[in-house]
Each structure stands twice: as C-alpha cells, then as structure tokens.
Amino acid sequence: MTSREIIRLKITGSTNSEALEAGEKGAAPGTVVVAGSQTGGRGRLKRSWLSPPGMGLYFSILLRPDLAVEDLPKITLAAGLAVCEAIESECGLFLQIKWPNDILLSGRKLAGILTETGAVQTMTTGEKPYVVVGVGLNLYSPEGGFPAELREHATALSFHTDREISADTLLEACASSIEKVMRRLEKGDFAEILASWKQRDATQGKMLFWVTPQAKKVFGISLGPDADGILHIRDQAGRIHEVISGDVNLAGKIPA
Numbered sequence: 621m622t623s624r625e626i627i628r629l630k631i632t633g634s635t636n637s638e639a640l641e642a643g644e645k646g647a648a649p650g651t652v653v654v655a656g657s658q659t660g661g662r663g664r665l666k667r668s669w670l671s672p673p674g675m676g677l678y679f680s681i682l683l684r685p686d687l688a689v690e691d692l693p694k695i696t697l698a699a700g701l702a703v704c705e706a707i708e709s710e711c712g713l714f715l716q717i718k719w720p721n722d723i724l725l726s727g728r729k730l731a732g733i734l735t736e737t738g739a740v741q742t743m744t745t746g747e748k749p750y751v752v753v754g755v756g757l758n759l760y761s762p763e764g765g766f767p768a769e770l771r772e773h774a775t776a777l778s779f780h781t782d783r784e785i786s787a788d789t790l791l792e793a794c795a796s797s798i799e800k801v802m803r804r805l806e807k808g809d810f811a812e813i814l815a816s817w818k819q820r821d822a823t824q825g826k827m828l829f830w831v832t833p834q835a836k837k838v839f840g841i842s843l844g845p846d847a848d849g850i851l852h853i854r855d856q857a858g859r860i861h862e863v864i865s866g867d868v869n870l871a872g873k874i875p876a
C-alpha cells in the first residue's frame with residue numbers, strides 16, 4: 621500500500637500543468653494529479669488530447685529523479701514501457717510501443733504519454749529538476765465513437781478485454797510501475813529497460829516516414845532505438861538518420 625498523495629479533480633485544463641505547478645511548489649515525488657476530464661489536455665508535438673468525461677484515464681505523476689540531465693530523455697522510453705507493463709498485467713493483453721512512447725493495441729493507439737520537465741531554469745544552480753509524466757489512456761470510446769480524424773488510429777481498452785475496467789486500479793498500477801522503472805533507471809539499468817522496450821517495438825524493421833522538426837519527410841527502415849534511446853532510420857540511400865524528436869509513422873510503401 622503506498623501513501624502517495626492523489627489530487628483528484630473533476631475537471632481541469634491539463635493534469636500535466638497541475639502536476640508541474642505542484643512540483644514548483646515542492647510537492648513530494650509520487651504525487652499524482654488525476655482528472656475526470658480536461659479542457660486543454662495536451663500531447664506531444666503541440667497536439668491536443670481528447671479528454672471528455674467518462675472516456676479515459678487522465679493523470680500525471682510528479683517525479684524527482686536522481687539522474688544526470690543528459691539521462692532525462694531516457695525517462696520517455698522507460699515511462700512508455702512502465703505503462704505498457706502495468707496495463708498488460710492488469711488486463712491480460714500484450715501491447716506494442718511506437719517510438720518514443722505511443723502505446724498501441726492491435727496497431728491502434730490506446731494510450732499516449734507526455735513527459736515534461738520543470739525547474740529547467742534552476743539546473744545551472746545544481747538544483748534537481750522535476751519531471752512530470754502525463755498519461756492519457758482510452759478506457760472507452762467516446763459517445764458516438766471517436767471523431768473522424770482519430771477513428772482509424774485510436775482504440776479503447778473496453779474493445780479488447782472482458783475484465784472489469786477500474787480506472788483507480790489502472791491508475792495505481794501505472795503510477796507504481798512508473799516509479800519502479802524510475803528506480804531501475806536511477807540504478808543504471810537502462811540497457812535492460814530498453815531490451816524489454818524492444819520486445820514491444822511496433823516498427824523495428826518496418827518502412828517508416830519521419831517528419832523532422834523542419835517538417836521534412838524522411839523515408840526509411842526503422843533500425844530501432846540505440847543504447848541511448850535515439851531512434852535510427854536507414855533511408856533508401858543507406859544514410860542513417862538519428863531521430864531525437866518529431867514523429868514517426870509506418871509507411872505502407874516507399875513513395876515513388
């Protein structure tokens with residue numbers, strides 16, 4: 621039984637914003653903010669996250685990792701694995717991950733994770749940064765189904781499991797799993813974490829396109845993440861691209 625603080629909100633803008641604010645005010649690591657709905661739920665790459673009431677689990681956990689600044693990006697992959705493992709063991713499913721941390725079920729997105737760092741301005745003073753890991757997990761489809769732009773790409777847990785879905789149980793399972801993986805990361809176990817991540821890699825060896833931060837499209841084969849978690853793609857000319865940010869998607873075939 622953990623003694624974490626759980627801040628429960630019926631509605632908020634974004635649980636990540638709430639958790640970042642709590643971090644700024646000195647809240648303890650492990651503090652969770654969970655909301656029934658979000659009016660400004662946000663995702664990676666400035667996207668929004670659909671967060672109506674009764675559809676999903678929307679929460680953020682505050683972490684104060686004992687990690688060097690250069691190791692902080694590893695949290696993104698580690699958190700994806702942790703959430704995957706928690707849902708798998710609660711629901712008896714096997715999930716996949718699309719780099720860096722989209723959680724897929726039957727090829728569609730079940731959950732998304734947004735990792736944000738606070739106290740960046742104090743890093744030079746030696747103060748420990750804090751990190752917020754925000755998780756959006758589709759439990760049910762929205763009334764009337766997913767909106768047109770998500771219909772082909774999103775899924776919900778209720779389509780895939782006969783087990784009773786308890787948002788509270790999933791919340792605690794995910795939060796504990798994230799804390800556990802953080803302890804492994806702090807001990808220097810990233811290689812093992814990455815090995816488990818790679819077992820769930822949805823794109824390894826497949827043709828992808830990467831939209832670079834400059835909005836250029838690079839097509840190539842995914843070679844999977846390297847020892848630091850940076851994704852490598854080999855393009856048609858044999859060049860290797862290191863993907864640190866941006867988005868990758870499966871490409872059905874090589875463009876003419």
Ligand code: BTN
Binds near residue numbers: 637664667680734756
């Ligand atoms: C993504 O797939 O782009 C990440 C989506 C993360 C959404 C969650 S919902 C809870 C938390 N609060 C937010 O505003 N975003 C994250």
